[in-house]
Amino acid sequence: MFENLPFITNLGLSALIIGIGATAIMDIWALFLKVAFNIPSLNYAFVGRWLGHLSKGQIVHQNIGTSPVIKGEMMIGWIAHYAIGVIFAAALLLIVGLAWSRSPHAIPALMTGIVTVGFPFLMMQPCFGMGVAASKLDDSHIAQFKSLLAHTVFGIGLYISALAGQFIF
Numbered sequence: 001m002f003e004n005l006p007f008i009t010n011l012g013l014s015a016l017i018i019g020i021g022a023t024a025i026m027d028i029w030a031l032f033l034k035v036a037f038n039i040p041s042l043n044y045a046f047v048g049r050w051l052g053h054l055s056k057g058q059i060v061h062q063n064i065g066t067s068p069v070i071k072g073e074m075m076i077g078w079i080a081h082y083a084i085g086v087i088f089a090a091a092l093l094l095i096v097g098l099a100w101s102r103s104p105h106a107i108p109a110l111m112t113g114i115v116t117v118g119f120p121f122l123m124m125q126p127c128f129g130m131g132v133a134a135s136k137l138d139d140s141h142i143a144q145f146k147s148l149l150a151h152t153v154f155g156i157g158l159y160i161s162a163l164a165g166q167f168i169f
Contacts, residue, residue: 003102014101014165015090021161022113022154023085029153039146048077050127064128088116089158104162113155120147 002010030041050061052070061067070076092112093101100108121133121144130136134143 003098007098010098011090011093014098015086015093017165017168018093018101018158018161019086019089020082021164022089022157023082025157025160026085026150026154030150041146041150044077044081045074046077046128047080047124048073048075050124051076051080060127061129084119085154088112088154089161092158101162101165104159104166106156106159109159109162110152110155112158113151113153114148116154117148117151120151 002013005013033039034041046064049067049070050064052073053061053067058067092108095112096108125134125143125147126132130143131140134140134147137143
């Protein structure tokens with residue numbers, strides 16, 4: 001997208017546009033599920049709560065929902081959500097190369113989306129007290145499917161955002 005700029009600037013701006021776009025598409029999908037089917041998505045205040053407690057040295061919670069509230073946790077969680085999307089987009093660009101942003105193909109984006117489901121399965125859900133891949137939840141298979149679907153939509157969003165970025169710049 002920004003081929004005339006220095007590499008790090010090109011990477012940063014491309015990752016910012018693609019990551020924010022993909023995360024927004026993921027959030028639009030979650031909103032659709034909530035409105036159309038009354039299927040709730042992750043409460044990003046819990047991400048902010050976890051980060052707030054992380055700064056105090058607590059990594060794992062018995063149940064993040066019952067952990068003490070952190071001031072500004074909702075805002076912290078939403079900012080972290082979008083920052084993570086940008087980081088995942090940057091990782092994609094570093095792996096496949098910046099040229100991908102000028103001529104995107106769906107497969108690397110979809111694979112990135114699917115691979116990123118490892119983040120909630122192996123890190124967030126265990127730290128929130130849900131177990132690996134939400135295994136401690138009664139409806140763990142539903143939580144697993146929702147996570148996989150959300151991250152697949154994120155992968156689609158990476159591709160769509162890269163395509164759209166070509167027309168913006």
